[in-house]
Amino acid sequence: MKALACQACASTVFFDNLYCGACGSALGFMPTAAAMLAAQADAPSAWAALGPGVQACANRHGACGCNWLLDDAHPSGLCRSCRLNGTIPDLSDSRNGAAWLCFEQAKRRLLYGLSRFHWLPEPKRDPTDALGLRFDLIAQLPGAPPVVTGHAGGVVTLNLIETDDVQRESSRVEFGEAMRTVLGHLRHETAHYLHQRWIAPDPDRLARWRGLFGDESADYTAALARHHGEGPPADWAQRHISAYASAHPHEDWAETCAHALMIDDALETAGAWGLRLHGPAADAHAQGEVPEPAAVRAMLVEQWLPVAQFLNAMNRSLGLRDGYPFLMPDPVLDKLAGAFGLLLGLAAPRDQAPDPAPIGGPA
Numbered sequence: 001m002k003a004l005a006c007q008a009c010a011s012t013v014f015f016d017n018l019y020c021g022a023c024g025s026a027l028g029f030m031p032t033a034a035a036m037l038a039a040q041a042d043a044p045s046a047w048a049a050l051g052p053g054v055q056a057c058a059n060r061h062g063a064c065g066c067n068w069l070l071d072d073a074h075p076s077g078l079c080r081s082c083r084l085n086g087t088i089p090d091l092s093d094s095r096n097g098a099a100w101l102c103f104e105q106a107k108r109r110l111l112y113g114l115s116r117f118h119w120l121p122e123p124k125r126d127p128t129d130a131l132g133l134r135f136d137l138i139a140q141l142p143g144a145p146p147v148v149t150g151h152a153g154g155v156v157t158l159n160l161i162e163t164d165d166v167q168r169e170s171s172r173v174e175f176g177e178a179m180r181t182v183l184g185h186l187r188h189e190t191a192h193y194l195h196q197r198w199i200a201p202d203p204d205r206l207a208r209w210r211g212l213f214g215d216e217s218a219d220y221t222a223a224l225a226r227h228h229g230e231g232p233p234a235d236w237a238q239r240h241i242s243a244y245a246s247a248h249p250h251e252d253w254a255e256t257c258a259h260a261l262m263i264d265d266a267l268e269t270a271g272a273w274g275l276r277l278h279g280p281a282a283d284a285h286a287q288g289e290v291p292e293p294a295a296v297r298a299m300l301v302e303q304w305l306p307v308a309q310f311l312n313a314m315n316r317s318l319g320l321r322d323g324y325p326f327l328m329p330d331p332v333l334d335k336l337a338g339a340f341g342l343l344l345g346l347a348a349p350r351d352q353a354p355d356p357a358p359i360g361g362p363a
């Protein structure tokens, strides 16, 4: 994440801030410009004074506290993030407001990260629309069918319980995971969507993908059943970023892609805050260029690993678990570099996209 400052007083502000803590200005993030704007008052006229058609998201004063702006006069009055919502929880239950806030903050960060790859998803228009994306945040109700966090046909579902810190950490320990976050879930499930939307329909991309992750036509249901029944292979850490990634090529991609998005965000944050890095300041996002895998690999080794080591050292000073509890053997580095390359090559206007794959796929 880039460093953000209040336009009015230059104080450091954060991505989710609705107001400047120093001068009180109303803050709004304009996703199309990746910029934080400041208004003299939190009122429609004050936002409109910032530019043609600028308005605050209709959810700004709702439970999800959305601080994004829109400049396209969309009739919904919702920003590009909130437009992607399908199901949100019942807000008459006061506990659900905090869950929705947690979910939306993670989703906005996910979208910011995708925008670095020149990609802002369009909302799914209807159930048959294979191009668009939708997010459902669903609470498990007694007697109702199980709510499964996953992706299917351009719909990302998150079980609302994942926004509960106690429950999520309990699941992380139970499943022996190094990391389990709401943002990580959204990155993982969106990676499945990216495969369905951008990779599977394009023979060249699919060939590169299979070269990295394997044959995705392997029986998915049987693979997941085997993973959950027998556990991962003993040497999974030599070849995969997580144990779950060893379950099936689709999960290897989703875990690796989510990890690449995480590193991309974290590296931008480190650079923006002036964290001194050992490696060359290569810009993986140089306009119009998809870097060679070797260059991305060098970025991971020379720029990311020193930051990750610093993060772990700092966390140990604070008495916390390692912030980056992962290993990167060569096969994992190669896959991460390949995932970066695929992500950097994805940007294409909706109308020029290849024909989408049929609805359905892995979760």
Ligand SMILES: [Zn+2]
Residues within 6 Å of the ligand: 006, 007, 008, 009, 010, 011, 020, 021, 022, 023, 024, 025
């Ligand atoms: Zn300020």
Ligand SMILES: [Zn+2]
Residues within 6 Å of the ligand: 057, 058, 059, 060, 066, 067, 068, 078, 079, 080, 081, 082, 083
């Ligand atoms: Zn919004």
Ligand SMILES: [Zn+2]
Residues within 6 Å of the ligand: 188, 189, 192, 250, 251, 254, 362, 363
């Ligand atoms: Zn998955």
